[in-house]
Structure formats: structure tokens, C-alpha cells
Amino acid sequence: MRHRGRRGRVFLALVLSAMLVLTACGGGGTTGTETTETSGEPGGGGGQQPPIKIGVLTDQSGQLKNYGTQQVRGLKLGLEYATNGTMTVLGRKIELIIEDDASNPNQAVQKVRKLIEQDQVDILQGTASSGAALAVIPEVEKAKKVFIVDPAAATEITGKNCSRYVFRTGRNVAQDALTGAKYLVREGRKRFMNLAPDYAFGHSSAEAWSSVIKAAGGEMIGDIFVPPDAVDFTPYLQRLLQAKPDGVVVTWAGAGAVTLFQQIAEMGLYDKMLVFTGIGDIDSLKATGDAGVGAVGINTYFHLLPKNEVNDWLIKRHQEEYGEPPDLFTAGGMAAGIAIVKAIEKTGSTDTEALSKALEGLSFEGPKGTYTIRAEDHQALQPMYVVRLEKKAGYDYPVPVLIEELSPEATAPPDTCEAF
Structure with a gap:
């Protein structure tokens, strides 16, 4: 448990660019076909x-x-x-x-x-x-x-x-949650909370994670929903500290992510609970740098997997x-x-x-x-992945290396459609 603080930093850094928009990768020009x-x-x-x-x-x-x-x-x-x-x-x-x-x-x-x-x-x-x-x-x-x-x-x-x-x-986010829930519970922690943006994606993610964590033997003790345009996350993080969960699932999308993660570090959350999230895009891996080496998380797609x-x-x-x-x-x-x-x-x-x-x-x-x-x-x-970040020659970011590929059936979400 000595390294828990470092791991928390790593997990939040990984989601930073996955949930935060950086500069667009380029224009949407044609692919060289007749489109x-x-x-x-x-x-x-x-x-x-x-x-x-x-x-x-x-x-x-x-x-x-x-x-x-x-x-x-x-x-x-x-x-x-x-x-x-x-x-x-x-x-x-x-x-x-x-x-x-x-x-x-x-x-x-x-x-x-x-x-x-x-x-x-x-x-x-x-x-x-x-x-x-x-x-x-x-x-x-x-x-x-x-x-x-x-x-x-x-x-x-x-x-x-x-x-x-x-x-x-x-x-969908239920497939993300199914991929990660058993790992969270296997880490020996039982009491979890969600921290997510207060709109459809955040609520959907929190609901999905709560369901699968409970099914895996964990306990969800609450959700904290934050306005997506928030510029100060202090009151929400104070609520998290007061609740004292064993772990928190962080879902975020929006420009406030940089401030959110800075304040999490400043308030010492990394050393007080396990922070878990998805491993994001290449920009997020570059932002993580060597500090991400050894981290484990869920991944939707990385081109080498x-x-x-x-x-x-x-x-x-x-x-x-x-x-x-x-x-x-x-x-x-x-x-x-x-x-x-x-x-x-x-x-x-x-x-x-x-x-x-x-x-x-x-x-x-x-x-x-x-x-x-x-x-x-x-x-x-579709297949989903649990990965570990490793340092590889020729890459200026830690590379996701496969720990386990979960089959489409293993991560099939509940059918909640009633329209047809």
C-alpha cells in the first residue's frame, strides 16, 4: 500500500486527456479517395x-x-x-x-x-x-x-x-464498467463513490459503474455530480474526503479537467483512496510520461493491442x-x-x-x-482491454500492453431497451 499515492496520480493523469479536449489532431481533409x-x-x-x-x-x-x-x-x-x-x-x-x-x-x-x-x-x-x-x-x-x-x-x-x-x-459506459469493476474489487477495496459531470454522460457512467461494482461484491456509498463548466472543485472534493470511500471512479469530459486534477493533488486525495479511471488517448499518455509506467487500467482501443x-x-x-x-x-x-x-x-x-x-x-x-x-x-x-503501461523504445509516451482481452460476451451490458 506504500505506493498508493503514486498510483492515484497515475490514474488521474491517464484520464486527463481521455476526458479533456486538447488541440485537435488536424483537419478533416479527404482520404485521397473520390469522396x-x-x-x-x-x-x-x-x-x-x-x-x-x-x-x-x-x-x-x-x-x-x-x-x-x-x-x-x-x-x-x-x-x-x-x-x-x-x-x-x-x-x-x-x-x-x-x-x-x-x-x-x-x-x-x-x-x-x-x-x-x-x-x-x-x-x-x-x-x-x-x-x-x-x-x-x-x-x-x-x-x-x-x-x-x-x-x-x-x-x-x-x-x-x-x-x-x-x-x-x-x-457504452456499462461495457467500460464491466471491464473494470472486478479489478477494483480484487484490489481489496469495498466502498466506492463516483465523481462525474452533471449531464447525461456522467449520470450514465455513474449508474453503470455502481451496478457492476455492486454485482462484483463492492458497495457504492454515493455519487458526486459536478457542473461540467465548474472552475473550482474544492467543495465537491471536500465531500469526497468527508465520505472516506476506499476508492473513487472518476469520469470527466470537459475543459475543467486540468483544474480538477490539480485540486485533487493539492487536497491529498491520492494518498487517501484509490482513484480509478480509463486509460485514454495518445495525448493523455504523453501527458502522463514516465510516471505512468506500471499503471493498470481499462482501455477501449490502442492501436498496438x-x-x-x-x-x-x-x-x-x-x-x-x-x-x-x-x-x-x-x-x-x-x-x-x-x-x-x-x-x-x-x-x-x-x-x-x-x-x-x-x-x-x-x-x-x-x-x-x-x-x-x-x-x-x-x-x-466488442472486445475490451485491461492493460499495463510500459516504457518502450521508440515511443515518447508509456505504451499500453495487454494484460487481458475481455470477449464481447464478457462485457455485454444489460439490455434495458423496451422500445422494440
Whole structure:
């Protein structure tokens, strides 16, 4: 137990960039194929047949813009991979129309209406923000358009807010929690709390972690929800100190993360409890540096973990196109692109009802291995990872090394969808 304080620092540093938006990785340029990409103006796909229009909703200017960049890059490469580089399905060119929701639910609704009514897209894909994704589900229902969700992770999207038209290729926070809960309890600690932002993603994450920690034999003694625009976390951390849990699960997304982690350190929480979170993107690993070596945590995707031909292709093409490896949510974007093409090929059309039936139960090979979109709630089951950070030659950040790969079945979340 002597090293608990250092471990706490490590775990919080790991989530810093995973839950905090740093500078975007770069622009959303084309992938070198014949895809037409527009931003606010519908385009023509050329040829006699009209293009297949995919409306992409994501954050390009808000607090999750880094994730939006990863999403769009992955989507483009997934479409390229699934069409063997032609960007054509059924003899029709694929056109992406990308709109910026800035992780704002109201803006997301406005943008999705534009994509549906003005651009007349065939399919929708998005978004980085769970709040934005949940806000547009009624619009998707009304317009009867298929909406492929990735990377937004709130369980409600394919849970109590589920829709026959909404499918998710990304994981949800219940899958994260199932991956990490048994580890937490095995550490010998029993009493836990959640600290999370006070909006859909934070509440969903807290609910998921609470459920699986209880199932694993632990006890949840409370949740602390913090306004996402908070600039001083002192009162919330004081409540945590007063409660004296054995451990805390920290979930955060937003620009206040730097202040949050600084204040956690200043108030000595690291030495008083185990702090656990997910291992994030490459920026977070760089921020952690050598101090992260030896740390253990859960991971959604790191490019060196999956060993399969699809991931090998993704690494190679992403490096060629963007000069760096794929990141945390690139794999999810790619999975969405592959699923879209598979469903269109299976149905031979872009008819919404036909696509919905094709997506239900669809299994396909993606960058993490085998994905299966569960028919009951439209949630994709997929591999998840427990990793240890190690120092490796040639990397300027600690590298996630696999401890255990959990099967899609082992991390399958409860089915809480009652809509269909």
C-alpha cells in the first residue's frame, strides 16, 4: 500500500486527456479517395445515379473536438476499407456532409434537421457528445433515418432512450464498467463513490459503474455530480474526503479537467483512496510520461493491442494519410463506416426499414476484432482491454500492453431497451 499515492496520480493523469479536449489532431481533409465532403452545402456525387449521402454530426469546435476528429478520420477510412478504396456502393458514390454540433444539444438538433431536411441524407452518423446524441434521437425517430452512434457512450442511447432507428458501433459506459469493476474489487477495496459531470454522460457512467461494482461484491456509498463548466472543485472534493470511500471512479469530459486534477493533488486525495479511471488517448499518455509506467487500467482501443488484418490496414492507412497512428476513437469511426457499407450491400438499397433489419444482429470484422450489433437493443458487443503501461523504445509516451482481452460476451451490458 506504500505506493498508493503514486498510483492515484497515475490514474488521474491517464484520464486527463481521455476526458479533456486538447488541440485537435488536424483537419478533416479527404482520404485521397473520390469522396465528396461538404460542410453546410449538399454536393453531387457525379455519374447518373445520385450519391449515397451520409450526414455526419460531430464536434468540430467545442470541448470534444479532438474526439470528433478521431471519429471522422475513422469513418472515412472505414468506408474506404469496406469499399476496397472505391468509395462506391451499389454503383453510387458515397458523399459525407459534416456538420459541427460543438457538443451542444440544441445545436445538434438544428444541424441534424438541416442534414435531414435540406441535405436529404440517407444515413446519419455521430457524435462525440452523449448529450448531443440523445437530443437528436427524437428527430431521427420523426424522420425515420438510421443513426449510427459512435463514440458517444451514454447507456441511454441504446438503453431507455433506444429507438428502432438508432444503432451503436461504439461501446457504452456499462461495457467500460464491466471491464473494470472486478479489478477494483480484487484490489481489496469495498466502498466506492463516483465523481462525474452533471449531464447525461456522467449520470450514465455513474449508474453503470455502481451496478457492476455492486454485482462484483463492492458497495457504492454515493455519487458526486459536478457542473461540467465548474472552475473550482474544492467543495465537491471536500465531500469526497468527508465520505472516506476506499476508492473513487472518476469520469470527466470537459475543459475543467486540468483544474480538477490539480485540486485533487493539492487536497491529498491520492494518498487517501484509490482513484480509478480509463486509460485514454495518445495525448493523455504523453501527458502522463514516465510516471505512468506500471499503471493498470481499462482501455477501449490502442492501436498496438488488436492483432488482426483490419487493424493492420487501419494503422498503415492512417499513418499514410495523417502521419500518425490511429487513436482512441478512430477504431469506432472505422467500425461505423464498415457497418454502413455492410448493411447497404446486404439490402441492396438505402431504404431505412431495410437497413434497420440488416443492422440488427449484424456481425462484421473491424479493427478490434469481431463486432456484433445486438438485435435486442442495437448495442455493438466488442472486445475490451485491461492493460499495463510500459516504457518502450521508440515511443515518447508509456505504451499500453495487454494484460487481458475481455470477449464481447464478457462485457455485454444489460439490455434495458423496451422500445422494440
